[in-house]
Amino acid sequence: MELDLAGAELKSVLNRLRRAQGQITGVIKMIEEGRDCEEVITQLAAASRALDRAGFAIIATGLQQCLTDAEVGMKNGEDKDVMRARLEKLFLSLA
Template sequence: MTDVTPEEQKAIVNRLKRAQGQLAAVITAVEAGGDCRAVVTQLSAVSGAIDKAGFAIIAKAMQECMASGETKENAPTVAELEKLFLSLA
């Protein structure tokens, strides 16, 4: 990711690390035969955290494209950004 401030990168990394911890808890619960409802609830939280990180990354790419006003050689196209965005939905 280019042109990401340290604060933005830290927020994304923190969100992903939180999701990683939640996923570890889901795996432990499944291995221990945990309650189905609790496992699904925790899995939903993991999915949401990962989606939010993805949205933050895509939003930053969109901001970069709009702010630059020029096309960079390897900048994502609007169609590519839309496809990425929809892949998280």
């Protein structure tokens, strides 16, 4: 399945990924500086949430594309059940 993100969706996903990238960089710096464990974990959890939200946005876009154009998910002879199973597996990988 090919991902086709529109302008606003793409901007939102990229912003989330950049935010997570900055948070991860911050976590690394905090660990190197010997910062408080609670602060490190708080920032790590925030980075994890940002990555999860980016992943969910990508999956939601994929689901929307598949629902609006059934043929998108059926490339190479893929039927609806196989497409559904693939999307479910992707979704659950983030759960």
